[in-house]
Structure formats: C-alpha cells, structure tokens
Amino acid sequence: MAVTSVEKRGGRVAGTAALAAGALIVAGVVTAPAEAGAVTTESGAATVSVGRAVYDLGDLAFQPGAPYEGKSEIAAVVRYPEAPGSPGPTAGRHPLIVMQHGQWATCADRPAQSALTRARKALERAEQAGDEAGAARQTEIIEAMSDRLWAWPCRAGVPLPNSAGYEYLAESLAREGFVVVSMGANGINATSGGQADSVYRARAALINRHLELWRQLDSGKGPLRRKLKDPATGRSGGAAFAGRLDLGRVGTLGHSMGGGGVMQQVSDEAHGDWPAGVEVKAALGLAPTATWDNEPVTRVPLAVLWGTCDQVNTGEYVKWNKGHNKAPLHGITLTGGNHDYFNTQWSPSSGQVAAVDDAIPGDRPGRCVAQDGTDRQDRALGETAQRRIATGYTVAFFRRYLLGDTSAQALLTGRKKLPGVPDVVRVEYVKPH
Secondary structure (H helix, E strand, C coil): CCCCHHHCCCCCCCCCCCCCCCCEEECCEEECCCCCCCEEEEECCEEEEEEEEEEECCCCCECCCCCCCCCECCEEEEEEEECCCCCCECCCCEEEEEEECCCCCCEECHHHHHHHHHHHHHHHHHHHHCCHHHHHHHHHHHHHHHHHHCCCCCCCCEECCHHHHHHHHHHHHHHCCCEEEEECCHHHHHHCCCCCCCHHHHHHHHHHHHHHHHHHHHCCCCCHHHHCECCCCCCECHHHHCCCEEEEEEEEEEECHHHHHHHHHHCHHHHHHCCCCCCEEEEEEECCCCCCCCCCCCCCCEEEEEECCCCCCCCCHHHHHCCCCCCCEEEEEECCCCCHHHCHHHCHHHCCCCCCCCCCECCCCCCEECCCCCEECCCCCCHHHHHHHHHHHHHHHHHHHHCCCHHHHHHHCCCCCCCCCCCCEEEEEECCC
C-alpha cells in the first residue's frame, strides 16, 4: 500500500461541497441533492422529510483500553426519516447505519495552519541555503503548529467537524428509511501516532460503543435518551427513537482509517464483540486503509469503493477475501477518483483549514500518479461527480443488503450503470462460496 504525507501527522486536508443540482435515480428510487438542514423530497408517492440530530457525551468520554493509549469523544451527527411534527423518526423500525471518518487534523485552527504553511516554505529555503540554524528554527515551528492542529481537546480554534463530511450520504440514506449515525473520532486521530498495531481495534471498539448506546436507546434507556438533541432548538428527541430501530439490520461505513476500523469491526473474529442483539448485515469501505493484521471478512456482505488517483487507501480487501467469502464481495473502482473527495470537510471547495486536492499531479494536465507510481490520464472526476457516484453505489448497497431490494443487484454487479454520471466505474463482483 502506498502511503503519502496525506496519511502522516501534519499532512491532512479538509473541505465542504454539496452535490450538484439534479436528481439521481438509484435502484428505482429518485433521490434529490443534499441541502443543509431538513430536506423534503419526493420518493414515489410519499414525501420524505429528513431530520438532523446531534449528541455529545464529552471529548474524552471513550477509552478504547489497553494496549491503545488515549481517549476519544463520544459524539455524532444523526440523519433520519422524520415523522411530521415529531422530533423522531417515522413509524416502524428502521435499519441503522453507522459511519466513521478517517485520520485527519482535529482542530480548525487557521492561524496555526497559516504559520505551518509559512514555516514549511521557510524550511525549504533554509535547507537550500545550507542554513542549519534556520532550518532547526522552522522545524520547531512546524512541530508546534502541528501539535495545535492535532490537539485533543482543541486548545485553539474549534474542533474540525470531520464527522459532518458525509452528510450528503447520510441524507440520501435517510430518505430511503435508514437512521444514519456519523461518529466523531478526533480523539483517536490525535492519539494514534505510533500505535498502528492497535488503532484499528480502537476504532472498532468505538463503533461498538456507539452501537451499544443505540441499543440502549431503542430500549428506552441510556444517555442518548436525553442527550440526542435537535441542534437548531436544543430540544431533546431521544425518547422518540425508542422502539424505532431494527438492530438486526445494521450497516457500517468507514472512510480511510475509518474504513480500516469498519473492516476490523466486521472481521470474522470480531463478531463476538458486537453488542447483544446487534447484527451487522453489510459493511462498506470508502478508500479504506489496511488493518494491521488484515483479518478476514468473509461472513458479511462487503463493498470497497476507491479511486485510481488515491495514494492512501488499499482497494485489495476484495482480493484478500476472494475464494473464502461466504457473503458477496463488491469492488468498485472509480477511474480518476481520489482520497479526499469522499469527505466534504477534506475537499478543496470548502475553504476549510488545510483543504487541498490530495492527488499527485502527473506530468501534464489531466494526469495523476497512481499507487504503482505510473502516470495515468484519468483525472476525469471532480468533487461533485465523485460524490454522486459514491452516493449511488452506497444507497444501492445498503438497500440491497439491509432492505432486501434485489433491483439494486444489477448496479452492484456491473450489469447496469449509474445514469447521469461519467462512465468511469469498474465493478468486480465475487459470488459467495
């Protein structure tokens, strides 16, 4: 796996962007572009309103435990199909999908980012001039500013909202009837340096902790009953979720190192760690990094979606599990896709701290450098197109394996293509053995 500075401390980026205007038809369902706040769209004959809630149990509320050292937050952004006039979801039981973001800066400290950029340029000049003392001074500044950007809790600025970077996915999924929870993992990001042998287990443990909190809430108990709130009004709506979840149909989604955490959590040997009554029925990795020991994922339907300009992730989970899989495997490759664009907070259009296009430019416009080091003429995708494609396949995947919608199968096996997007997708489907 090729890993560049984007996965190293101090080399992160950020960003926000909305989906382009126009509807996207996926698996027979019309879904409209995401907007801020509650969304009302037409899906067949029914009008679906999407609600938004948040919870925060504290910046240091979660401790993964030995051998991992460090604490993380228990906080999340929630999207759900909203019942009219109610702070909770529509009637019936809804499958639950939990999301986890990857390794990124933790604090939106713009002065620190500006100072870091200046110091890096000054360091380059000092090294070219052979100025060892000057280079040492700039190195100290770089380390100090990186510490500020990677602090937890944040000492300056505000927390970088990494978990909000997938709201375009969460809103689309909520319109299909799912309750979607995008958790924060900034504390793990800030403490994971040098702990590669245990960070994925820590991430898996964080997923399981959120699932346990939702299991409690479904029973009408636990801290989320009072802590789940409407961010606009501050009104508690946790009680309205009791009895509204189908925990026998849970999906997990992770991006980057969050994808590695999802793969660890759903691996064959880790099912015993799931909370009682919780069954994960589908797992999707967006550009997932490799877990430390690459434990097999053979008993849960699995999809991996990644791009050819990505320098960070590995798209090889399908290959590793092929031939042993007792559940379907789907490998979805986007020609010209890169790592950051899956998270709006990491993408350049946002203006967020350190936002940048992380693909390595090729020898001329229109090219990128692939993981194997070769030049590729495949920079066909921008932020909007990449996220529209990710939305189409994500919705189809979870409809297929959490709702039993067999009409989504043709897209997931490559027999059909997404309408209205560039023809840049290659699908590998591996039947269960």
